[in-house]
Amino acid sequence: MRLPQLAGCVIIGILPLLWLPVLPGRWVIWGLMALALLIAQCRRRPAQYAALITLFFVWGALSAGEVLWPTERLTDRNRQVDVELTATDGQTTHQGKIIRLDGRRLFPAPGISLYGSYLPETPCAGQVWAMTLRARPVHGQLNDGGFDSQRHALSQHRPLTGRFITADVRVRTCSLRARYLASLNQMLNALPWQSVMLGLGMGERLAIPREIKTLMQETGTSHLMAISGLHIALGASLGWLLLRGVQFFLPCRWLGWRAPLLVGLASAIFYAGLTGMQPPALRTCVALAAGCALRLSGKRWSPWQLWVCCIGAILFADPLAVLSESLWLSAFAVAALIFWYQLAPMPGGKRSGLLRQSLALCHLQIGLMFLLAPLQIALFHGISLTSVLANLIAVPLVTFVVVPLILTAMFLHLCAPFIIEMAVWQSADRVLAALFWFLRQLPPGWLALDARWLGISLLPWLALIVWRFHAWRTLPAFCLALLGLLSWPFWR
Template sequence: MLQIALGIAIGFYSLHWLSYLPPYWWYMTAIIVSLVIFYYCKNHFLFWFSISAFLAVLCAEQYLKKVEDIPLNRTNLTINVRISAVINKNIPISNIEVEVVDNYTHSSPNNPVLDGSHKLLLIWPDAPTLKQGQIWHLPVKLSRIVGRVNQAGFDAERYAVSRNVHGKAVVRHRLSSLPLLLPSRITWRQRLYDKALSYVENMPNKAYLLALAFGDRSGLTKVDWLHLRDSGTAHLLAISGLHIALAMLLGWQIGQKCKLFLPQKSYFIWLPMMTGLCVAFSYAWLSGFTTPTIRALIMCIFVGILTTTDVYWRHWQLLLTALALSLFINPFSIYSASFWLSFYAVGVLILFTLSQRYFTGRVVFDNSISSNNLKVFLLQLAKIQFWLLVLMLPIQWLWFGGISLAAPIANIVAVPLVSTITVPLVLLALLTLWFPPVSSLLWQCADWSLIPIIEGIQWLEGAWYTLSVNLTPLLWGVIIVFVTLMLLPLSSFKWLYISVVVITLCWFIKEPVKPHWKMLVLDVGHGLAVLIIKNNKAVLYDTGNRWEDRAVAETTILPILAQLGIKQLDFLIISHDDSDHAGGKTLITEKLSPQYKYSSNFEQGYLPCKKGQAWHWQGLTFTIQWPLQRVSYARNPHSCVIHVQNSDLQGPSVLLTGDIDAIAELMMLKSAPTLNADIVLVPHHGSKTSSTHTFIDTIKPSLAIASTSFYNAWNLPAKSIQARYQDRGGEWLSTGNSGQITVTISDHNYQVITERQHSATQWYRPNWL
């Protein structure tokens, strides 16, 4: 059993390490070899590993085929789609996951036929009231999903795989073909949601109640998410594995009571398990069968069978079997944070139970603990939270870049309250939805039970601690020492602990500080953001775009700086006032408190960016080449142009150009005819209005970098501009094709690393880029 489950789990997980999908004959050969080994050696692991790896690749191949059905270039067509998520009528929503019903247009290379197996991310600004199950006839602009790829931050391509989404459709409003609601049936889940919404609509904690009842977090604001993150309780205020287990327990108790009134037949021993699974399955259905609920359902099924048949399995056997089955059901769940957090947390709890023989006191799962031993119970609960705090460090750092230091305190209080009071009240309120007086009272009591929790987590704002990559050795050192200390007695393993301490100390022996510096041209879509890093200090040139509800600075710039361990900027330079360059300056100023700020327009708190000024920073010299004077509102021609080089004027140099146009280029070169640079940021994203022959011939760059998105309304960069740089022997790179571009500059040369070619090379990445 162990070999089978382990082989299946590792086989499906092998998909995570593939940069391309091998041909099928590789796996056919592996299966045949494993069969021979199984016949002679009775080794189950290799056989099931090869089978599951083959199935994982088949699923990946099918996914890529569905993606290839989406046209490479944005295409206008009309399709019918079904809304696949529950919608809160009170919350405006523009991004919706939908399933294609059929394609309204005839098949052609530009208008492919899509079927019900295609899932799309629908972008519908100002959408009408939508319901799950509705079918809409929509004119859309269809395209593949190309995300921004950086060393940190949100990854749209990975998210699309985890959700099995194949493309993106933007609704177009055309008089000739308006959106049309077709005859369809609203789902029962949406009807139950609307019914519950009518009860909780005026309650202060309605967003949390809907999250606990239906797994719908659309009502949570940014402030709510901040409080949940800082307190470490985000897992609790939604339908999680713990809540499915509580639903199973509730149903089990109902079955036990019903069994007392039935004849003592052997087949009735299964009644508690069946009623428990019915309640747990219904609750998981309400959540939309998310990854944590599927894991919990599988474990509930096995626990129910084992308890009923009086068969004993070890905890880790149960977890490993659930892991294998979860991956079999959805191989792409390995790209979801909820998958790893769910299984990792359960693994920590199992490890905690194994360590109990070295603790005094009883195991927290011992049912014999009475009210007289409440102190022992709370002590064990505190120990569990401490274990989770320490051992969850790697997984939380990997996915979220930090950890909540207040999580143990918050969860000691919140877990018992939510688990024993709020969730049962929510379950009872759902069961009595069609009895308004009873259901309304239960919803109100559930809302009141959340008041101390919501009020309490607000006091924990700021308890989130960001972990940088520089702390990786310390992080793993703490984990290794902690686990070995808990599982192995110190008195019997002294030399092991001495070895661990020595290895950990050696890990911290750092190489001498190198004189090189880095320029990071971030992939921010159509816009610009450039980080210059040296000695763990940073200068930011432009901040990318922003929209009504989000900014590139929040999803890209801040996560990258947090990963690097940089909490304050030395300099912030805004080239000009266009939103795609200055959209995040307010957020950056609030979060990173730059010591000096430069701008080419008159703005309070900013130093003037005009020709002739220069400053030294970390052994580099920043020289402003343009504009000649400040203006009241800086447009493209007034962009702040800066030349960066070592202070001794040795080594490669960089020219940051903003969005200057041809006239600004010529005027700048007229006042600085000897200006040159080895690396140039292509002016105005590669527009035809910039990068004149004179500019390129004078600057003589060996590397030209354009910051733009793959899909943009202006078709930038222009092919003629790209050819103009390449014809003069320069290397051309664009963030739209390469993702984040990192240039490491030393005293004599520079090295270029692009994210898509070096780090983000997974099989699902668009290889046509």
């Protein structure tokens, strides 16, 4: 069995976690495992696929049960626990992991969000607190249009929320990342765009004002704040370029393409760890590792095979990632780009470099706007009409100017004089000020759309297929019938 088929079995086996109302019980799990082993005895390919899909479903159900275990065992009364803080706003909102329960070590440590109370001392990530707390399961909204906080919390492995009754610090030492972040906060305290720079560089989004978050959502630029593919790929590229530069001075027998690839992967993992290894960053690292492994295999893989293998690797490593909307947005965006460039590639021509790059960026943004519409309507019940123009300016500016400046300043913070470092920070701050001034000048572009538009939003995908394969000539009646079927909700 080839690797893409195996990855497809992983995806199909774990997808049922999206709609299962209740996880199967212990005896059902044992029965499914026995059934899978029996089916695997058949040598036919469909039977082998069915056995693998069943086993991967069992794997996903067991992983989900492990995450839900604290909601059944830790929520009935006050508990004596040790909590290691992973993030805090310094006031009344804290996130952490319960590492001990009644003196016994818990593995894996369940995550918890604490609200509503100040700790006796100024907290920071990495500290361990002995707490008496009252926990409860995370609750989600039941209305269709609301954000499902329960599903999001489970995808982040934080199934509990609550408040502490008593708290005493057990380990006062902050983590290296927390100390570095505190030093950066002190350095940037006078700059107006401090919170955005720390969000872009360190993944700290708790302090970003709600006004800025709303502006980025309405202009379709919120994806720039997530420490995921864009930032981590840039970190990997810097590591790759650094080793390529070193190889210039090495003998020919020491040159090769594998070492820069592995150094790029290591750089990506290091940067993801520096930003706190949040779930989007972790998923990006898993996808990069899978891509590097496929590249090192020496075989030629198509873009769709790479896409399936990366999604399969992510879901196998973390089955509850299937609940993450950000994962499916990223996966759908990559699939849309592959589809767009295969069926509607950028036309060639003799143009200057800058003009061609500008047209290529317009071509990319137009494709994303039309092809991502179905998922945006399904998840967010609307689309942004200004996203193309906003991303035409924001994506290259953030990718090639702001993030490199921030990464450079973060490195200079460790070794450079204050004046040089501050000059770089101020440059990034002024570029961000100009960018958000531009975003504020855009007219309100959010268009609310209900579920009736889902069928119509599929038309760009189908239109590309019809146009590319000339189905409008050979099957005109079928095309008209399909158009009528997709617009059926508006006829009622």
